[in-house]
Amino acid sequence: MELKVGSWSWAAGLPAVMLREKTAKKLGVHEKGRLLIRVPSTNKKEISAVLDVVKRKVSKKEIVVSEEVKKILGVKEGQKVEVEISSPPKSLDLIKKKLKGVVLTKKEVKEIISDIVNNSLSEAEVALFVSAMYQKGMNFDETVFLIDAILSTGNRLHFRNKFVVDKHSIGGIPGNRTTPLVVSICSAAGLTFPKSSSRAITSAAGTADVIETIANVEFSIKKLKKIIEKTNACMVWGGALGMVPADSKIISIEKQLKIDPEAQLLASILSKKLAAGSKYVLIDIPYGSSAKVSLAKGRRLKKKFEDLGKYFGLKMKVVLTDGSNPIGRGVGPILEMKDVIDVLDPSEDGPLDLEDKGAGIFLHVKRGDKIVKKQKILTIYAESKPRLKEALKFYKQNKPVDICHI
Amino acid sequence: MELKVGSWSWAAGLPAVMLREKTAKKLGVHEKGRLLIRVPSTNKKEISAVLDVVKRKVSKKEIVVSEEVKKILGVKEGQKVEVEISSPPKSLDLIKKKLKGVVLTKKEVKEIISDIVNNSLSEAEVALFVSAMYQKGMNFDETVFLIDAILSTGNRLHFRNKFVVDKHSIGGIPGNRTTPLVVSICSAAGLTFPKSSSRAITSAAGTADVIETIANVEFSIKKLKKIIEKTNACMVWGGALGMVPADSKIISIEKQLKIDPEAQLLASILSKKLAAGSKYVLIDIPYGSSAKVSLAKGRRLKKKFEDLGKYFGLKMKVVLTDGSNPIGRGVGPILEMKDVIDVLDPSEDGPLDLEDKGAGIFLHVKRGDKIVKKQKILTIYAESKPRLKEALKFYKQNKPVDICHI
Known part of the structure; x- marks a missing residue:
């Protein structure tokens, strides 16, 4: 008709x-x-x-x-x-196959993801896929297929700079606002840092919500490239970019269901880093009673990140950090942004736990010193001040523990 | 606001x-x-x-x-x-409990069903519930809770007639149009037969679709009562009645997902029979390669139906019938209705397999004889003509195999 x-x-x-x-x-x-x-x-x-x-x-x-x-x-x-x-999608049968515990092939995973992107699958059908992944898990190969499929149905950024870096915290810890610190300092030192963050999923504020208190976080990919060309970095809401649309759609259902299958967590983070053209990636896994994962689960997750990072040719560091308490002085977009500014501003006393947590905050230069382009940056992801001191000592005596050598 | x-x-x-x-x-x-x-x-x-x-x-x-x-x-x-x-519904946590394999209490099942009816759960969330039932199953108690919860959130019919009967075929066999035959003959003999059917779920036509080729099938409960008062029976689309709204909502998601967890299948059929006020119920389980269930699964299902029927005080017969082939001469609403009319019309030769299958078709009166009110009706649910002959022989020698004694 x-x-x-x-x-x-x-x-x-x-x-x-x-x-x-x-x-x-x-x-x-x-x-x-x-x-x-x-x-x-x-x-x-x-x-x-x-x-x-x-x-x-x-x-x-x-x-x-x-x-x-x-x-x-x-x-x-x-x-x-x-x-x-419209006739019902074939990929629904593949989802049911997964629900029965069958391991999916590359072609099958691709068909599901491509139907999710084409909107051939309804919300209920995507929910069944999330449930199947949650119930039956996905092995290494399937997770690789998932990342490949998500990447192939989206856009990818490319940068001329050799040092394209990124960081990601698994989340779940209120006030854990390290992104604005790390991005600001790393980009000031000449690294390309195409950082996209989420809005609140499990906590009171996502990084994107926090940044939005002082700046716009919704841009097109075209505009984003211009921002990064000019400033080396960005801090934007990933949802508005639509770079990995399959991931966004699955996440919107996960948000409704409040379940987060491990394979999708891995695929979601890695596909975003790969799509953004990042080469050096730091993954922060906070563990503990109020964190998303226990120490044991965090360790398993670390191994999986490292294996997948290796497969996709990323230089990756995965750190387990203490996530048993909220971080900073306040929880919620405006209070968290205030903490960030207090840490970055040399005339203010920032919250010590956030300073400790912020990778790259404790440099081998003092606070208040001007950071110059191409300056060497420590990327120790320290859990506490005493730990940092130890790490600095280690750094002086050994090979630097850093995400990239510049 | x-x-x-x-x-x-x-x-x-x-x-x-x-x-x-x-x-x-x-x-x-x-x-x-x-x-x-x-x-x-x-x-x-x-x-x-x-x-x-x-x-x-x-x-x-x-x-x-x-x-x-x-x-x-x-x-x-x-x-x-x-x-x-609106804040997220608590019942989502209960669904996740089920997904982890925990057995739910009466209160918990009721909370989920009541949130489904109140629309506090999204389609994706109901899909997760369907997936949890499919994955983890539900035990006898949970299935009873499910039926109770579905009944308590809907309407129930009551009839003065002692003999309120119903039949249900598990479905999945194309052309298996026994309902119009059974309902017509039983109601002519004075039984109250408040029959509601579904539209197509797994086959080309549901009974409601077939009836709709010659009559309206969408009525309000009020109108339905009037129809039954006048004719003893009805053949309507259950979806329009809204008698068990929880069931309708779960089914609409199952239809999308094309999965049919056993507990929900049992609850769906029994809640509809109980809500319609039926006392004598015949359940037909076709088995075989093209049917929904194998003979072994059919036998397990039969036992479950019988146990639940007993619990809810129903006089129930469950029969396993050969569902390895389509039945009748055509598949699709109009062709199936034509078959029905050919069987019912003494001047036409109806398809033999459908005549064989139709419960109550082979009466101890000949075809063409006028069926009178209160007349005794055989309810042998025969799989084939030789089987029927055996059954008739058995009937003559023994106590009648019927759903009720009138």
Whole structure:
């Protein structure tokens, strides 16, 4: 059936369309059914979308499409689209295979991820995939396939600078705001630091929420490249970039379900680092009673990160840090940003635990000294001041423990 | 925040609301976030709904609510409602408990089911519950709790007639249209037969789809009672009745996921029979390569049905029938209805396999004879003609094998 795109701006959060009740009946679809939308002129782009039914406001020959549909199909108000019933995706059978404990092949993982990106799978179906990964786990190969699939359905950044670095904290510790410290100092010293962060998932504030108290965090990839060219670094919300759309979609379901399968955690972090073009990556795994993982689980996770990092050619350091307490003086976007500024500002006394935690904060230069470009930076990820002192002593006597040699 | 209900008629398939982008930002909710809607005047009714965001068409002080919200809250266009961010439901933690293999208590099962009915759980969250039941199974007690919970959140019918009967085929066999035969003959003989059927789930046509080729199948409960008073029976689509809303919601997710956990299958069928006030129930389990279950699984299922039927005070017969082949001459709503009419019409030759399969078709009266009220009816559920002959022989020599003695 040919229909005309309506004049609305509708952010449904997923590819969705609205039809008048009679039009839906003619197509034989009920609300929450799935439709295939195609642009006749291009004859290649098509998308599967969920149907909402309205009685007024939409005419019989009209189809209202959500922003997501507009973006993917590149259609505008008044344009004509071809609409038909959508058949169920084959990848659902593959998800059920995983649910039964079968190990998936590269092709199978790719089909699931590509259907997630194409929105051929509904929220309930993606939830089943998350549940299957949570229940049955994924082995090393499957996790590699997952990362490859997520990367292949997204965009990748490339930088000329040899030293593209990144860091990631597993999260879950309130006030653990090391990113703004590490990014500021490393970029000042000439490293390229394309850092994207999440909004709050498990804590009161995600790094993106904290940064947003003083700066915009939502940019296009194009704008992002310009920012990094100018400043060496960025601190943005990964969700707005859409660089690894499969990951964003899976995360939005994980957020609803509040479960975080290990394979997806690994794939999510590594795909983002690889997509951002990072070569040197520091992973921080806080452990303890209030952290996401215990020390034993943290150690297992460390091994998995290291193996995957090696496979994908990353120079990676994984550190286990004490995550038994909140860090800093306050929890919540504004208070956490205040802590960050207090640490960075030499005229203020920052919270000691956050200073201790901030990798690269304790340099072999004093606080207040101007950091110059190309200056050597220690990347010790110290758990406490005494530990840092030990590490500095070790550094003087041995080979430096750092993420890259510049 | 107080907002005015907009003038739309919007069938979203679930409780959903639309806000203008600015209003959503003020509330601090993104699209697909959850809002709690309350009617200030009543101060008791409230509902959790999913948010869609629009840029135009909705004013800043307006909230567009889906038909489902209107129905549950009883609000009308122009009325004022109180809106705030909704906190995540506690039952999600219970679902995760089940996913970890913990046996749930009566109170816990009830909380999950009641949150499903209140729409406090999203589609992804209900999918996780389905996945948990599928993965971990549910024991006898949990299945009883599930049936009790589904019944307590719905409506129940009551009939004065002592002989309220029902039948159910597990389904999955194309053309297996026994319902219209059994219902017609049993009701003609004076039994009350409040039969509701599903639309297509696994096959080309559900019984409701087949009946719809010659009659309306969507009625309110009130209208249904009138129909049964007049004709002794009904053949309607269960989805439109909303008698066991928890079951309908779980089924809509199962349909998407194409998985059917055993506990939910048992609960779904039994809750519908109990809600309809049935006392005598025949369950048909087709087994075989193209059926939903193997003979071994069918036998286990039979035992479970019998145990649950006993617990709930039902007079129940469970039969295993050969489901290795499609039944009748055609598959699809119209062809299947034609088969039914050919069987029922004495001037036509109906398909023999369907005649064989139809419980109550082979009566001790000949085809073409007028069936009179209160007449005794054989309810042998025969797998094949030779088997039927054996059964008839057995019937003559022994006590009748029937669902009830009238």
